[in-house]
Every structure is written in structure tokens, then in C-alpha cells.
Amino acid sequence: MVDLKRIREEPDAIKAALRRKQADPGLVDQVLDADRRRRDLLQSVETLRAAQNRASAEIPRLRGAEREARLAEMKKIAADLRAAEPGLRAAEDALEAALRRIPNPPHPSVPDGGADDSVTLRVVGRPPEFPFAARDHVELGALLDILDTERSAKVSGTRFYFLRREGALLQLALIRFAVDRLTGEGFVPVIPPVAVKREHIVGMMGGTALDEQMVYRIEGEDLALAGTSEMALGAMLAGEILDEAQLPLRFCGISTCFRREAGAYGKDTRGIFRVHQFDKVEMFSFCHPDRSWQEHDYLVGIQERMWQALGLPYRVVDIAAGDLGDPAARKYDIETWMPGRGGYGETQSCSNCTDFQARRLGVRFRPRDRKGTEYAHTLNGTAVAATRAIVAILENFQQADGSVRIPDPLVPYMGGLAEIRPRRAAVRP
Numbered sequence: 001m002v003d004l005k006r007i008r009e010e011p012d013a014i015k016a017a018l019r020r021k022q023a024d025p026g027l028v029d030q031v032l033d034a035d036r037r038r039r040d041l042l043q044s045v046e047t048l049r050a051a052q053n054r055a056s057a058e059i060p061r062l063r064g065a066e067r068e069a070r071l072a073e074m075k076k077i078a079a080d081l082r083a084a085e086p087g088l089r090a091a092e093d094a095l096e097a098a099l100r101r102i103p104n105p106p107h108p109s110v111p112d113g114g115a116d117d118s119v120t121l122r123v124v125g126r127p128p129e130f131p132f133a134a135r136d137h138v139e140l141g142a143l144l145d146i147l148d149t150e151r152s153a154k155v156s157g158t159r160f161y162f163l164r165r166e167g168a169l170l171q172l173a174l175i176r177f178a179v180d181r182l183t184g185e186g187f188v189p190v191i192p193p194v195a196v197k198r199e200h201i202v203g204m205m206g207g208t209a210l211d212e213q214m215v216y217r218i219e220g221e222d223l224a225l226a227g228t229s230e231m232a233l234g235a236m237l238a239g240e241i242l243d244e245a246q247l248p249l250r251f252c253g254i255s256t257c258f259r260r261e262a263g264a265y266g267k268d269t270r271g272i273f274r275v276h277q278f279d280k281v282e283m284f285s286f287c288h289p290d291r292s293w294q295e296h297d298y299l300v301g302i303q304e305r306m307w308q309a310l311g312l313p314y315r316v317v318d319i320a321a322g323d324l325g326d327p328a329a330r331k332y333d334i335e336t337w338m339p340g341r342g343g344y345g346e347t348q349s350c351s352n353c354t355d356f357q358a359r360r361l362g363v364r365f366r367p368r369d370r371k372g373t374e375y376a377h378t379l380n381g382t383a384v385a386a387t388r389a390i391v392a393i394l395e396n397f398q399q400a401d402g403s404v405r406i407p408d409p410l411v412p413y414m415g416g417l418a419e420i421r422p423r424r425a426a427v428r429p
Contacts, residue, residue: 001099001359007031017105020112022322027101034098038091045088048081100208103326104356110330114322118333124304125313127337128396135402136340137394138271141167143402144394145423149271158269159261159276161387166420170393170406171279171386173413178281178383179252181306187252187283192232194255195223200235203360206326213262229253230380233284238361242376244288244368248295252383253282272387273338273345281383286363289355292377296352299381300332303348306383310407312392313337315344327353334382336392347388350381 007014007028015025055074062070111119141147146167152160163171183189198210198217201224210217216225226232233253242249257280268274283302287295300316307314319331328351335344355375358364364373397405402422411418 001356002102002104003355003359004031004035004095004099007099007102008035014102014105018103020106020110020321021103021324022114023103027098031095031098031102034091034095038088038095041084041088041091045081045084048077048084052077052081097208100202100206100360103206103324104329104354106321106324106328107330107352110324111318111320112322113320115320117320118323119318119320121316121318121332123313123315124308125311125337127313128339130339130398130400132400134339134395135398136271137338137391138340140394140398140402140404141271143422144404144420146170146420147272156276159274161272161275163390165423166414166417167390169414169417170390170410170420173406173410174384174386174389175254175279175281176413177410178306179254181302182252182281182283182383185250185302187250189252189254190229190233190236191254192226192229192236194226194232194258195221196226196231196235198222198224200238200361201226201231203238204231204234204327204357206356206360212260214260216258216260225258226255227259228257228280228380229255229282230284233282234357234363234378234380235361237286237363240363241373242286242363242365244365247286247288247365247376248291249286251284253280253284255280255282257385271340271391273341273391275387278385278387280385283350283379283381283383285379286358286376287379288365289374289377292352292354292379295377295379296330296332296350299379300334300350303334303350303381303383307334307336307347309409310393312396312407314347319349325351327351327356329354329356336388337396338392339395339398340391345388345391347385347392348382351379353378353380 011028011032015028018025018027055070055077059067059070111117146163146165148162152162179189195218201215202210205211210224215227218224233251256277258277261274261276283299285295314334314336317333317335319333324331331349331351333346334348336347338345354377357378358375363376365376366373393407394404399405404420406414406418
């Protein structure tokens with residue numbers, strides 16, 4: 001969450017930041033009102049506690065009527081204190097709830113606007129030009145007999161899929177390619193739980209409750225299925241105090257992810273670009289606040305080097321303030337050219353969440369050169385979201401006969417297979 005001291009000292013700046021994020025600036029006034037109520041009640045409670053402590057110290061020295069009067073006074077103080085303390089706890093809870101509704105302010109350099117106002121920072125690689133009518137990944141998947149969305153609809157409903165034969169091997173190759181790249185950079189590989197406590201998911205995602213348009217809640221349990229391993233990796237160190245020398249702590253999360261996508265009804269329904277279940281390799285970093293923007297660039301650099309090695313054409317997009325989620329102060333998306341879409345589609349994102357998530361989860365560190373503790377900064381970035389990477393590879397490396405060339409770095413992970421050949425007759429040349 002946002003630092004309460006910062007909200008007290010810079011309310012107008014926080015309101016302006018919320019307007020940029022297309023959030024209600026009135027949330028700041030709600031926090032300040034809740035803070036005033038809590039401080040007024042706290043002052044009353046502390047006054048009563050001080051009076052109680054004075055009476056406790058004086059009573060042993062008193063005798064007779066004076067002692068009896070002081071005891072009666074102390075009983076009244078105790079009764080007033082018992083009556084006041086629940087109100088203070090309620091005020092503290094109200095302040096906490098108000099703070100949790102405040103999203104992370106965007107970095108000043110983030111573009112203004114909403115979903116259509118993000119800024120392309122650079123374009124890398126040229127989209128392929130085919131001397132034949134290009135197929136999309138659904139047609140290619142059927143031709144190669146590696147993708148089946150019809151039978152998956154029978155088994156599980158829409159937005160699920162079967163990957164088989166070389167399709168399954170291609171997913172495993174992508175995951176191992178990403179993991180090897182990240183472990184070579186010193187990331188610690190982690191296979192986290194996919195069921196995460198509600199409080200931790202809310203702590204990572206922002207807000208005050210689960211977004212059940214996106215998250216699958218487990219009925220009868222205080223658990224939900226994680227939409228990304230970021231949720232478990234961030235919560236892994238909840239409540240812990242690290243040493244500064246440990247930072248940055250970088251993890252490579254390898255997990256299956258689950259998303260309801262209820263808010264995306266009717267969008268990207270064809271194929272496996274937007275699905276309910278997919279495997280992903282995620283980068284996650286606990287970083288020193290002074291170095292988190294350099295860390296952000298470092299993570300994006302890893303994403304770009306991986307995509308350049310695979311030979312995929314892409315662009316890097318600076319997401320506009322109004323399109324950032326609650327936790328992110330800045331987010332870059334990598335959008336990869338997909339011939340079947342006739343344009344670019346998001347394949348990776350990389351966010352700096354500054355101290356927002358760490359405050360909500362209580363992840364701190366001890367600085368070397370001063371007393372006390374500080375909140376870490378957290379960053380996350382997609383290394384490989386398998387289904388979208390498969391879409392990009394099938395469509396960009398297709399050939400006239402429907403075969404698909406495997407990018408060179410993946411060939412060793414495919415057992416030396418350099419090409420996936422059609423198993424069915426091509427419908428058209």
C-alpha cells in the first residue's frame with residue numbers, strides 16, 4: 001500500500017497521481033478522514049492509559065478514604081478504557097481498509113491516458129513477409145496435429161486446449177529454455193504452490209478483495225488458484241526481515257497459472273492466445289529501493305535478449321498510467337508480431353511495483369548504514385507464457401506447406417527436431 005506519511009504530507013500530489021491512474025482522488029480524503037478519527041481516538045485511549053498508570057503507581061502509597069476514592073476513580077478509568085479500545089480497533093481497521101483502496105501512484109515519466117495511449121519505445125525485428133497465404137496458429141495446430149481446442153471444449157469448456165506430440169514438446173522446450181537462461185543469470189528456480197491464501201493474493205494484486213472476474217476461488221477454502229507465480233513468490237517472504245546484503249533476491253517461478261478472464265468475454269476467443277490455464281516462467285525480484293529502476297531495465301533486457309535469440313519480431317510498449325493495475329508504478333509490455341492477428345499481441349509484461357506490495361505483505365530489510373528497517377521493492381516480469389509464445393512461433397516460422405521451423409535455440413530441447421511437419425493434408429496451398 002502507499003505510505004501513510006506520504007499521503008499526509010503530499011495529499012494533492014497523491015490525488016493527481018490517482019487521477020492519472022484513472023482512480024478516484026476522493027480516496028485520499030477518505031484515508032485522511034480515517035486517519036484523523038484514528039488519531040483522535042488514539043489520543044483519548046493513551047490519555048486514559050496514562051491516567052491508569054498514574055493511579056496504579058499512586059494507590060499503594062494511599063490509605064483510608066483517599067485510597068478508596070482513588071480505587072473508584074481507577075475502576076472508572078478502566079471501564080472507560082474498555083469502552084474506548086474497541087472503537088480504536090475499529091478506527092484502525094477502517095484506516096487500513098481505506099489505505100488498501102489507494103493504488104500505487106504511477107512514476108512521473110509514465111505516459112498519461114488509458115488503454116489506447118501507451119507509447120511504443122522501440123520495435124525490434126521485421127514481421128515476416130510470406131509468398132503464400134499465411135495460416136493462423138489454430139489452422140497450423142490442426143494441420144500439424146499438435147493443438148486441439150474442439151475436444152478440450154468437450155472436456156473442460158471454452159478457453160482450454162490439448163497440446164500433443166511436438167506441441168507438448170515445444171511447450172516444455174520453451175520452459176526449459178527460459179529456466180536455463182534465468183538460472184544462468186543467477187535466478188533461483190522455484191516451483192511454487194498454485195493455491196494461495198486470499199490475503200496474499202489481495203496483498204499482491206491490490207484492492208481489498210479478490211477480483212473474482214480474474215481469479216478462481218476455491219469453494220469452502222480461504223484459497224484461490226494463482227493467476228501467476230508472482231502471487232506465491234511475493235508472499236513467500238511475507239512478514240520477513242532481510243539483510244541488505246541479500247538484495248536483490250531473484251526468483252524464477254515455474255508454474256501453471258489460472259485465470260477466469262470473465263472480463264474478457266468475447267475477446268480473443270479463437271485459439272490459445274487468451275486461455276484459462278497456461279504454463280509460465282516468471283521472474284520475480286526483491287530489490288533495494290535505490291536500485292529498483294535499474295532492476296526494471298535489467299529484467300526487460302532479459303526478456304528482449306530471449307526474444308531476439310528466438311528471432312521473434314516484437315515491440316516494447318510503455319503502458320499508460322490509466323491502464324496500469326493497482327500494484328504497478330510502471331509497466332512495459334513486450335508485444336510480439338503475430339501474422340494470424342495481423343498485428344502485435346502481448347506476450348510478456350514487466351512491472352516495478354516499488355514498495356506497494358512489500359508494505360501490504362510486510363517484506364522489509366535492514367540497511368547496512370543505519371538503524372531500523374525499510375520496505376523492499378518488488379518487481380515481476382514474464383520470461384515465457386507458453387501458449388502465447390507457441391502462437392508466435394507457429395505463426396512467424398510457418399512455411400508454405402504448413403510445416404513450422406523450430407527456432408535454433410529450442411532445437412536441442414526438442415531432441416534435435418528442427419521442423420514440425422504436417423500430419424494432415426493442407427486445405428490450401
